[in-house]
Amino acid sequence: MKLDRRFLLRGMFHGSAATMMVPFLDCFLDSKGKALAATGQKVPTRFNTFFFGCGLTKQLWVPKTAGQNYETTSQLKPLEAYKSKLNVFSGLRIPFDDNPNYQHWSGVAAAATGISPTKNGQFDSKTIDQQIADVISRGARYKSVAAAASGNPKESYSSLGGLNTLPPETTPLALYTRLFGPGFQDPSSGNWKPDPAIMVQQSVLSVVADDRKRAMMNLGASDKARMDQYFTSVREVELQMATQLQRPELTAKVAIPPAPTNDMLVNNALPNIRKVVPLMSKLGAIALATDQTRVFNLSVSEPASQIFIPGDSLGYHQSTHEEPIDPVLGYQPRVAQYNVHSMELFAMLLGELDGIQEGDGTLLDHSLVYAFTDQSFAKIHAVDGLPILVAGGASGRMKGGFHVAGDNSTVSRVGLTVQKAMGMSIDSWGINSMETKSPFTELLA
């Protein structure tokens, strides 16, 4: 007789928390004595992305020295406290081959996928965070979580490829609810038992998944892919449920904060973004520490950043195009101010990650944070010298404190380096002229 899942689950609803003959679930119940103890368990390496639109100002951010003893430039000053845990990359480029340079897009897609996009607004493959999540997220509650500090549900640079981005949480309260609302299991609570309701839901999903064959009948190629994505999503939720049937593994020295108030204004006004970013960063950091997820994506703007400082009738994006280059300074002063705000927001995320103690270091030491943007010089939509910053120690696999002065090599080298540091068995990344087999080995420990 075939032992299918539904047969096995049959006797369990409202019944005893009995053993289950499903391989990946051992018994974690107190009655069995040695449950999966939290201490001594190796802490997983986490991955974060931070997206900020409209780049930086070359004269003000690129250090003159390369290597580990670079001078802190004015636009990198907000990150000074994390200098030893941070690497900055200048002088990289995006070889387009036959693809156009889509304004406020090609830079994003190239940094996130290692592929210069063939269509505007679309990624030509899964983004780097998803590629990494595919490998590292097994066992965490959510495969990845995304948040948008401007409240715009379209601001997500985490994608399965094509037009489908993974929707971000758009307010601190929404993020909190997702992470610590219903369904959250506090790892430090003493009385943990697997929730039988979850097993029931698995049976429900089983029936849904069984319809797959019929659902796929007579579909054209692209509809088949979309239907396939639906069933992949079902599968992921099934895996999530399986994780929830296991005792949470990590104890973290963090207190789950109370829910944020509902009336926080979330929009493109910079003062509001400056309030929302630390809160979303804190929630994300705690989520990583408690293994709600191992991949956290935070975005502060769209690529053509709509951020504005109240009183500035142009706003960030329009300023990049319309503010004249100061003849004496040689750059756009107001744009430069906005650039610095982006770095200050990035520092807020790093601060939250570095503020959580974990074993022999901090959460930041056990993470990588991949910060990227859309343009190197937004005024003319240039991407040469696209700024990229990578923070964190990747649990000892990534060295810090470097200014890597790229020699016009492809920006995908950073993505490759990052994935190697995350422990992925990957030899090359990117396609066509962006394909690279050369990580920045000086950074890899």
Next chain:
Amino acid sequence: MRAKIIILLASVVACGAVAATALEASGSQVVGLRRLTENEYRNSIADIFGKQIKVQGTFEPGIRIGGLTAASTAVLSITPGGFESYSKMADNIATQVVSEGHRKQLISCQPKSAKAPDDACATQVLSHYGFQLFRRPLTAEELRSRVALVRTMTKSSGDFYAGLRYGMATLLQSPEFLFRKEMAIPAAGGTLALDTYSRATRLSYLMWDTTPDAELLASAQSGELATPAGLEKQVDRLMASPRLEVGMRAFFTDMFMLDTFNVISKDSLFYPKWAGPMAAAAQEETLRSALDLALTKNGDMRELMVTRKTLINRSLASIYGVPFSFNGEWAPHEFSPESGRSGLLTQISMLAMFSHPGRSSPTKRGVAMNEILLCEPTPTPPNNVDFSEVNDETGPLKTVRERLMAHAADKTCSSCHNAVDPIGLSLEGFDTIGGRRERENGEMIDVSATLAGKSFHGAEGLGKFLYNSPKFPSCVARKLYSYANGLNSEEVENAAFKGGLDAFQKSGYRLRALIKGLVTDPKFFTASMEAHAKAE
């Protein structure tokens, strides 16, 4: 007892066999797979289970393609986070449906014992709701697996209704509910045409933004909907209903891009009057005035470009600078001729959505009006364009007009800007939140413009220009057709909506005539395989 069940199941299976045949028939093809929008989902649940069933959850956003988010329903799928949300909602809705408070109304049979399985009753309930949720009868297998789940869950919980809840939940998170499958079967002359259930679905979501009702489903089931007379009967019924307003509200919201408000902000330092409720009020004004013209008055849609009549509430009145002494919330208002207002073009919604937080933008407004009203999207500008001379407010060029006119001098810029800026410049008499103004940086604002060789003045001039342009009615027809079919409006052939456009013109540009003309066109339900392939 078993015999009774077998007979009952056999009759249900026979029902199910109808859809199974359609699917397995050789040559049948799924030509459309459209994810339900949030409103479509909510309305469908409300119509199937009643308004008292609460729907709480987050929905993934759509993407604007060819000016319409409806087109993205044919392209997007469901992400894991999205499915998680649907799954929770499904369980939540199912729990409410079987709860003690609702089961008398919503569950049509009673189990022999509330503590034991009753396959006959489970079958009855699941076929009934399955039919409504999937918009076609369930197949034998779809029903069997769910009845079996109900039986299992009932046994282990000792509660029939608990078991039933899980069976219902599987229907509510199935892709057959979450996506509208448009199935085409071989028709006369070697073409493919939508099967009757798909026709019912397309009509219902277009007209009422909801799932086909019992009468529409019955006309699909009997095949009546496939006949011209049967189709006309249903179309007339759907259009005569006040529910047509719900459908057209969804269409106008999409066509006029009213969801843009979700992502724009206004600078409260410059515009303290612009508060939270303003955006919702502005959207509502546009919808009410458009629906009033289109459906209540059955008027000439070109009036949208020139009318001084609208409906406003107190908050909007303060930005419009008009008195408001009405007891209800929404009052009809007619602007004076001196106000310079002209239809949709000068409504707060259009003026505010396509401007910056702190200043107006003739270019943004021009681009938006071209795309929304004339179906003329603007190509992206060249990468290395130098705006600095053009936009230095402290230089000698004081008004934005003077600064933009610099584009006209440069050939690379003028090709697009000459088609875009005049629209926005004629609207410069209104600031970024839609308030009237005469001066900019101390200079009088010049609102004259020339477009396609015609000169005009201010918003009224622009309104008359658009009123007389054949592109506007053609664009409305194109957009409605694309909306109905989930297509990229930029890739639709003129021939596809010609029937509707002709009816629109003949009727004096009445929206009702356009709707009916489109859906009764013999080509409307032929599977647009080329268009579908293009969307891939």
